[in-house]
Amino acid sequence: MTTDKINYDVCIIGAGIAGATIAAYLAKQGKNIVIVERNLSERNVIIGELLQPGGVQRLQEMGFESFLDNIDAQPVYGYDMIFEERDYHIPYPNNNGEPSGYGFRNGAFLQNIRKYILAQDNITVIEARVTALIEKDNTVTGVQFLRKQVTDEEIIHADLTIVTDGPMSRFREQLSNPDKKVNGYFLGLLLKNCELPYPNHGHMVMGDHPPFVIYPVTTSAWRILIDFKGEKPPKFGPDFKKFLLETFEKFIPQSARASFVAAVEEGNFKMFPNHRLPAAPIKKAGAVLLGDSLNMRHPLTGGGMTATFADVMNLSENLETVKDFSDGKAVSKAVQKYYDTRHLGTQTTNILADGLYGVVYHPDLRRAFFEYVSRGGKYSEETIAILAGLNRNKKLLKKHFIGLASYGTKKKLQSANIKEMGDTYGMVKEAVRIITPLLLDEKPDMATRLVLKALAKGEAVVSDINFRI
Numbered sequence: 001m002t003t004d005k006i007n008y009d010v011c012i013i014g015a016g017i018a019g020a021t022i023a024a025y026l027a028k029q030g031k032n033i034v035i036v037e038r039n040l041s042e043r044n045v046i047i048g049e050l051l052q053p054g055g056v057q058r059l060q061e062m063g064f065e066s067f068l069d070n071i072d073a074q075p076v077y078g079y080d081m082i083f084e085e086r087d088y089h090i091p092y093p094n095n096n097g098e099p100s101g102y103g104f105r106n107g108a109f110l111q112n113i114r115k116y117i118l119a120q121d122n123i124t125v126i127e128a129r130v131t132a133l134i135e136k137d138n139t140v141t142g143v144q145f146l147r148k149q150v151t152d153e154e155i156i157h158a159d160l161t162i163v164t165d166g167p168m169s170r171f172r173e174q175l176s177n178p179d180k181k182v183n184g185y186f187l188g189l190l191l192k193n194c195e196l197p198y199p200n201h202g203h204m205v206m207g208d209h210p211p212f213v214i215y216p217v218t219t220s221a222w223r224i225l226i227d228f229k230g231e232k233p234p235k236f237g238p239d240f241k242k243f244l245l246e247t248f249e250k251f252i253p254q255s256a257r258a259s260f261v262a263a264v265e266e267g268n269f270k271m272f273p274n275h276r277l278p279a280a281p282i283k284k285a286g287a288v289l290l291g292d293s294l295n296m297r298h299p300l301t302g303g304g305m306t307a308t309f310a311d312v313m314n315l316s317e318n319l320e321t322v323k324d325f326s327d328g329k330a331v332s333k334a335v336q337k338y339y340d341t342r343h344l345g346t347q348t349t350n351i352l353a354d355g356l357y358g359v360v361y362h363p364d365l366r367r368a369f370f371e372y373v374s375r376g377g378k379y380s381e382e383t384i385a386i387l388a389g390l391n392r393n394k395k396l397l398k399k400h401f402i403g404l405a406s407y408g409t410k411k412k413l414q415s416a417n418i419k420e421m422g423d424t425y426g427m428v429k430e431a432v433r434i435i436t437p438l439l440l441d442e443k444p445d446m447a448t449r450l451v452l453k454a455l456a457k458g459e460a461v462v463s464d465i466n467f468r469i
Helices: 017-028 053-062 106-118 240-251 254-266 304-319 328-341 343-360 363-373 378-387 394-413 424-440 446-456 462-468
Strands: 002-013 033-037 074-076 078-083 086-091 101-103 123-136 139-147 154-163 181-192 202-207 209-218 221-229 270-276 287-289
Touching: 002 017, 002 139, 017 033, 017 053, 017 106, 017 123, 017 304, 033 154, 053 101, 053 304, 074 209, 078 363, 078 378, 086 363, 086 378, 101 209, 106 123, 123 154, 154 328, 181 254, 202 363, 209 240, 221 254, 240 254, 287 328, 304 328, 304 343, 328 343, 343 363, 343 378, 343 394, 343 424, 363 378, 363 394, 363 424, 378 394, 394 424
Parallel strands: 002 033, 002 154, 033 123, 078 202, 154 287
Antiparallel strands: 074 101, 078 086, 123 139, 139 154, 181 221, 181 270, 202 209, 209 221
16 A cells, blocks of 8 residues: 655545536645546536526636536526426526526536646646545544556545545545435436427426426537436336337427437436435534535436535635644634535525425426416516525525415415315425425524424414414
8 A cells, every 4th residue: 555645735535526626716726636536537427417597606706617618508598387288488587697507418517627627736636446534533634545457555645635426425424414315316318409499498397297307408409307206216128118208208398309209219318316415414524525425405406516516615715714724623613614604505406406396296386386486577586596596595485485385275265166275275284394394404593493393293383484484
């Protein structure tokens, strides 16, 4: 076993979106960085292909808008919400002329970031597999790793190790108390050379079928992600193509159906688990979790990279206050402040992602959501601003979440259908059931926590929720 005699300021495990971006940002601060990545070749994945406007804004604030250059990235200007045979167009806020969101192939975007870090004199990039965290006196002092086609393991020493090795993190349990759940799987297909009702828009399709989203990723291709709920993925058996066509073709916008059929027949299926992982870090000197290693939410709203860039900025700006990384107390203080405040940049993204996922699978709430945003004005504009990552006001999110259930309730009461009138209380109750655990995961204050726990036990009056939280 060999040991690197250089003592780095920071060692980063994983050169994915989170790891590569924080390496780039810390390098601008003059830090001496080493990053260890298992595979530096361009990856072909279906995750991380839609960057909401809030994520674009954070890229700009870090000075990295050039990461979007020369990858055929497609601007995205808003959403078309499709429900049964109706649709409603919701543009993103103007945002004072700032860029829209972008769709792109994740691998191309990541290679742009890696190209940048490979060119920095104060970043050392090693292609290898990290096998262990090195600890001394309950402090992480570096990592042990193994290069490809080499039998001897090596050790790197660093004052801070940032663990950002993705959804299937090997080191998460050493640095957190994770409660990771797989709530379904996204099936990904590329629709080639087709048209959608609104060019350069995301399309969210809901109804009495699993939800799916479609958005552009290159000049000539659109990504479609179809949700399959449950802990186990569907089997790619001989009848799978038939199932996809029978179940989904009629719900695809007419102008894209031929491309959908062609994609299904081609059979280039990719499947990825949809995780829910609330952040639950534990304090360990010399180490910190970042990205999907720490926190994940359902990808239905495309908020993952926006949350990641918020975390990258938060952690980097706290570390910038550390004059000397050998000062362990100063580093630990910066890390703790990041853990204590990161929810301010990610909570609305997390709550909306998992909350909306619950809504689209509930028939009454799904209809109420579509009719609520179709009212236009603040009902669509404020909702899309939260989805876009441009408005991070948690109170506003709670207001609209319960507001859509209340609106659906009023619509049912107006129907004069006795059976439906009996279901109205259940609609608001279900909205409370969906949102309560999500709010509890995002560092609520003590008063709010007590109300939410009471609601979860059925001890509070549901109709008071808007007032009390």
